Amino acid sequence: MTIISGSFTGIVEALRNRGFxxxxxxxxxxxxxxxxGRWTCKVSV
Structure with a gap:
């Protein structure tokens, strides 16, 4: 899963919404x- 956000905090919130x-x-x-200007990451679900 790829997460794109405007801030690192947004990435953390998206991960929490997915159960992490x-x-x-x-x-x-x-x-x-x-x-x-965007924060991105990829995680295994």
Whole structure:
């Protein structure tokens, strides 16, 4: 799953909405990074 947000906080909120309560529980495919003014990441669901 790819998450795109305007802030890192937005990524955290999107992950919480998907059931991830702690960032340590997330299986990252691509860690959060800021590119072209947007935060993006990829996680395994």
């Amino acid at each position: 309560l702690l960032l340590a529980e997330v299986k990252w495919i691509e860690q959060p990074c800021k590119c072209a």
